[in-house]
Amino acid sequence: MxxxxxxxxxxxxxxxxxxxxxxxxxxxxxxxxxxxxxxxxxxxxxxxxxxxxxxxxxxxxxxxxxxxxxxxxxxxxxxxxxxxxxxxxxxxxxxxxxxxxxxxxxxxxxxxxxxxxxxxxxxxxxxxxxxxxxxxxxxxxxxxxxxxxxxxxxxxxxxxxxxxxxxxxxxxxxxxxxxxxxxxxxxxxxxxxxxxxxxxxxxxxxxxxxxxxxxxxVPVLENEENLSGDGRDESGGSEEVPAPVRLHLRGDWEGGRGMALFQVPTRTVREVLLAEWVVEVLTGGESSHLNRVIRVEKGLAHFLDGYVYSLGSTSLLGFSWLAEDEHLDEVETLLLGELERLAEAPWAEEDLARGKARLRFGGLRQQETVEGWASRGGEWFANLGMVPSWAEEHAVLQDLDAEALRQFLKSYMRPDQAFAGQLHPEGNA
Missing domain, CATH: 3.30.830.10 (Metalloenzyme, LuxS/M16 peptidase-like)
Structure with missing residues (x-):
């Protein structure tokens, strides 16, 4: 690199x-x-x-x-x-x-x-x-x-x-x-x-x-604020809550695609790490919960992944999948249903520990290069105005538990909060 x-x-x-x-x-x-x-x-x-x-x-x-x-x-x-x-x-x-x-x-x-x-x-x-x-x-x-x-x-x-x-x-x-x-x-x-x-x-x-x-x-600071605005309209100061969406589109491409997005808070170190941990627990690797249920056990998707896309004080937590056209609806329904069920269900400690282990190693691997370390630090500084030490990140991550995960799903990842879409191959409904 x-x-x-x-x-x-x-x-x-x-x-x-x-x-x-x-x-x-x-x-x-x-x-x-x-x-x-x-x-x-x-x-x-x-x-x-x-x-x-x-x-x-x-x-x-x-x-x-x-x-x-x-x-x-x-x-x-x-x-x-x-x-x-x-x-x-x-x-x-x-x-x-x-x-x-x-x-x-x-x-x-x-x-x-x-x-x-x-x-x-x-x-x-x-x-x-x-x-x-x-x-x-x-x-x-x-x-x-x-x-x-x-x-x-x-x-x-x-x-x-x-x-x-x-x-x-x-x-x-x-x-x-x-x-x-x-x-x-x-x-x-x-x-x-x-x-x-x-x-x-x-x-x-x-x-x-x-x-x-x-x-x-480095030049003299000229503007105390960013004068181009913050991306919201003039009707109010609060961030827009995205509308729940279920899109069905068609295009001239092979295979079917689906995605489900949620807007989640990332205003603190804990919120950032909690969102990243949720993604690892749910979709990080073959043994993650959603991959196990949707891909391995049901055989409904060829590929399923999750990610966190920073928008500043909030982020998009998303899932994307590839599946045969006839399975797109079933994957979306099962995924959203599992998120709703998991907000109330007990969690296996093995799943939670595996997610933390992957997240810790991912952080260490990123820090192995100066470029990766700098990019992570820049993300923290741009969004939170500070950069936590590796020890601070580790301590926050260690403190996260099953109840924190359930509350996160219940508060920010309910089916009625999802904005989702499917892309069907041309000629299919």
Whole structure:
């Protein structure tokens, strides 16, 4: 992996958060002697903050455009410099954030933060780069529409969220995307890229020169808040509760697909770990409860998986499955029925312990690379404003029990709270 494999030693690691001289928050995650650094700039603006351009995908478009050059570097020079430093440069956009990152040898980290800060915070956003990159994204939109899992997910989200920008795909809708101008991108950048919801993350073998350079080049904070809004309409300050949905769609794809989503709270370390533990207990591996019942015993699905997708203070806890068309309804009914039954039923200690063991090992495996450790730390810091130690995570996880799991299912994962959908092969009902 690009972050480099190292042996994690929690006793020699520490984390500190503080504003840099210009006011931009920073998170420093120290792992002395590992020889690797991951530098990340987290921008607190994703597709959910596009209220002036709803459904246009402007956050994702801007992610592409900042790589097109600055007053100091052309697009080609940005990539050449990253490669000269031995670095791996990339970015992604989601509903609530855009993240730029470079992983490179610690010896070149000071130059790396200079490069990253330059093109993220000071892009020229020139007119000549606009049309070619728009064509690139139009091709991405076309490919995205041809993916059955994306098609089903977007349809379910659109039906469930009627007052929230979560109803739109991150990449945007083609007809709205085509209306964007270079001035729109400049405005979105000015509003969001130097706000208090953005931060610089540095993880790994952090040298004094890197820390000095970061403090000198990171820009002055301009916006105390993210000015593009929070993805909700103007009718109220509370987060929208998604509508219960049961969709049946048809498409020209082989095999049937289904999914069920639930909105769950992730405002504390306990809530985050509880949601992740629920997923492991229910769908983590062949011996997990739902895989055992639906796939092994009943033989109804070819594949069944679960996941937690962070939206900030809440997350989507979801299940996806592949099955023959005639079994899609049965899988959905059985899955939702099991969730309802398990909210009242006793749990085998073996199932609960197995889920914790998988979750602990997954965390350790992620921390083996500086890149993975940094990404996990960034998630915590972006959503909770802090980063728990591995010992703190372990203690919280140990304290979770069957009653916590039952209460979670009863409170947030009832059948009447699900927004679900099925994608049937063309020609079938």
């Amino acid at each position: 690009s972050g480099g494999s190292v042996q994690s030693n929690p006793a020699r690691e520490w984390v500190e958060a503080k504003p840099l001289p210009g006011g931009v928050p920073s998170l420093s995650m120290h792992r002395p002697g590992c020889g690797v650094v991951s530098l990340q700039i987290w921008i607190g603006a994703g597709s959910r903050m596009e209220d002036r351009w709803p459904g246009a995908g402007i956050a994702h478009f801007l992610e592409h455009m900042v790589f097109k050059g600055t007053a100091l570097r052309t697009a080609l020079e940005i990539n050449r410099e990253a490669e000269r430093l031995g670095g791996f440069l990339n970015a992604y956009t989601s509903y609530d954030r855009t993240v730029y990152h470079i992983d490179l040898p610690a010896a070149h980290a000071a130059e790396g933060v200079d490069l990253l800060a330059d093109f993220v915070w000071s892009p020229t956003l020139a007119e000549e780069g606009f049309a070619p990159e728009r064509d690139v994204i139009l091709r991405e939109i076309s490919m995205y529409r041809d993916d059955p899992d994306s098609y089903l997910f977007d349809a379910v989200m659109e039906a469930a969220y009627r007052r929230d920008l979560l109803q739109y795909p991150v990449i945007g809708l083609e007809e709205r995307f085509r209306k964007l101008t270079i001035e729109d991108l400049r405005r979105f950048h000015a509003q969001n890229y130097r706000s208090a919801k953005s931060f610089l993350l540095m993880a790994g073998d952090l040298t004094p020169e890197l820390m000095r350079r970061a403090g000198a080049i």
